[in-house]
Amino acid sequence: xxxxEKVMDHFQNPRNVGKMDDADxxxxxxxxxxxxxxxxxxxxxxxxITDVKFNTFGCGSAIASSSMATEMIKGKPIDEAxxxxxxxxxxxxxxxxxxxxxxxxxxxEAVRAAVKDYYDKNGIAYNPEDFRENSCAHCHE
Amino acid sequence: xxxxxDHAATTEMSPVAIEKMTDALKTVWGNPSSLHTVGxxxxxxxxxxxxxxxxxxxxxxxxxxxxxxxxESDNQAILSAVALGAAKGKKHIVSTKFExxxxxxxxxxxxxxxxxxxxxDVHQNGIVAAEDVAAAIRPDTALVTVMFANNEIGTIQxxxxxxxxxxQAGVLFHTDAVQAVGHLPINxxxxxxxxxxxxxxxxxxxxxxxxxxxxxxxxxxxxxxxGAQERGKRxxxxxxxxIVGMAAALTEAAENMEANTAKVTAMREKLIRGxxxxxxxxxNGDRTRRVPGTVNFCFEGIEGESLLLxxxxxxxxxxxxxxxxxxxxxxxxVLLALGLPHEVAHGSLRLSIDETNTxxxxxxxxxxxEEVVSYLRRMSPVWEDLENGKRKHFFAEYESEEK
Ligand SMILES: Cc1ncc(COP(=O)(O)O)c(C=O)c1O
Numbered sequence: 187x188x189x190x191e192k193v194m195d196h197f198q199n200p201r202n203v204g205k206m207d208d209a210d211x212x213x214x215x216x217x218x219x220x221x222x223x224x225x226x227x228x229x230x231x232x233x234x235i236t237d238v239k240f241n242t243f244g245c246g247s248a249i250a251s252s253s254m255a256t257e258m259i260k261g262k263p264i265d266e267a268x269x270x271x272x273x274x275x276x277x278x279x280x281x282x283x284x285x286x287x288x289x290x291x292x293x294x295e296a297v298r299a300a301v302k303d304y305y306d307k308n309g310i311a312y313n314p315e316d317f318r319e320n321s322c323a324h325c326h327e
Numbered sequence: 328x329x330x331x332x333d334h335a336a337t338t339e340m341s342p343v344a345i346e347k348m349t350d351a352l353k354t355v356w357g358n359p360s361s362l363h364t365v366g367x368x369x370x371x372x373x374x375x376x377x378x379x380x381x382x383x384x385x386x387x388x389x390x391x392x393x394x395x396x397x398x399e400s401d402n403q404a405i406l407s408a409v410a411l412g413a414a415k416g417k418k419h420i421v422s423t424k425f426e427x428x429x430x431x432x433x434x435x436x437x438x439x440x441x442x443x444x445x446x447x448d449v450h451q452n453g454i455v456a457a458e459d460v461a462a463a464i465r466p467d468t469a470l471v472t473v474m475f476a477n478n479e480i481g482t483i484q485x486x487x488x489x490x491x492x493x494x495q496a497g498v499l500f501h502t503d504a505v506q507a508v509g510h511l512p513i514n515x516x517x518x519x520x521x522x523x524x525x526x527x528x529x530x531x532x533x534x535x536x537x538x539x540x541x542x543x544x545x546x547x548x549x550x551x552x553x554g555a556q557e558r559g560k561r562x563x564x565x566x567x568x569x570i571v572g573m574a575a576a577l578t579e580a581a582e583n584m585e586a587n588t589a590k591v592t593a594m595r596e597k598l599i600r601g602x603x604x605x606x607x608x609x610x611n612g613d614r615t616r617r618v619p620g621t622v623n624f625c626f627e628g629i630e631g632e633s634l635l636l637x638x639x640x641x642x643x644x645x646x647x648x649x650x651x652x653x654x655x656x657x658x659x660x661v662l663l664a665l666g667l668p669h670e671v672a673h674g675s676l677r678l679s680i681d682e683t684n685t686x687x688x689x690x691x692x693x694x695x696x697e698e699v700v701s702y703l704r705r706m707s708p709v710w711e712d713l714e715n716g717k718r719k720h721f722f723a724e725y726e727s728e729e730k
Binding site: 222 | 651
């Protein structure tokens, strides 16, 4: 099989899927041309991510990575959510095929993009260096 | 419900072919090159299979060379024609943008060796024009290679017209007929074909066996050196059981072609009508000039691999040309050749049915695809943007044109 059972589970029964009308931060990463776009919504209260939702256009592993990432940051302080790495997402899914690793990168970046949007909207200072996007490096525009 | 709808990828073997093949495995194990009786009996079986296949194609037995399948036949056909051309200083080849990789990768290798290849446009309907072929032929053209029917979208090419153009220009014409043989009537003489590739597993025969037809007088170069099998053009002891299975499957397919075509075409039309009911769904390739069973759609706002996996979970085996399923970063070269943008090509689905499918299965497929497409669209940020106007619908004009 191409995917682990965990990937298939998160793909077929994605957690936290949907939109959020009153989100405090929204991050959208990826590119339709490459075949995957992730949009992540977070609700923040006292520096803690109290709720998170996602919408994803992409392959099975993109949907599974988004789902897993939302589970991993839900209820976590923002600082901790920012520590989330693509490797951690992939490991939590019991691994991804090598050519699908970029899906986990996208998930990490979607979380960061949502946090950045929250910071921007609330005038919270941050180091822009920490929020650089490169997930589309795999795609040749 | 289990529905196998990936017959363009491969087919289940016909019971008749299995029986003949297993019988050959048990009783025809001799080496046809041996002079003793056991060997000569095998030789008789081998030549009978060759005659059977030649008869279906309208060829002579000596024009039939057994190979390991479509890929090998494509490679050998192209390299043979190129070798013949090179002897006359001809180093140009005409082909199309949407050939199978067995052809395209062979051509790309030749380009690296200094050959020049013209890849013809296949237009929005997935059909190359014979006039385009005529216009592309030059004095130094060694070969024209155009597939009979496309494997992803199923469109049929004007092979007879292209063949006539080539005859008139004195250029060899090869056609990869892997998707056509056993499904469409083909006669190599009437269709002006010099070289033709076919593969048994696309018409209920075994895998790993195929044929390269080469018109008498078209000298093949061997890819595999060794013994003198296949008139010295393909070394290696012949796989007689597979050859017998292929001959049986082809004969059966030819005998049932008319009935199968009627049945499959009716189901395909129903499938197309049903899937067209889905908003922003687009049928890829010409509406009618297509092999009976192949249907290829793009659904805006979703990605093909997730569509495939969810259909598989519903028991439906299908295929897609999305990047994620091609194992590369780009979606299928066939869909891009039709002029579809990347983001639309990612959302493709190929359903290829045949006479073993049923009407009830077609209904189930339509229902399931509808469900899965709308489920995936609900979670797609691309669809959201299409709905709220941030993104433009690609198929907007198509829809109004076609409905
Ligand atoms: C059009 C076309 N050409 C060539 C091939 C290769 O045939 P085979 O798998 O027998 O090598 C295929 C099958 O995948 C095909 O569809």
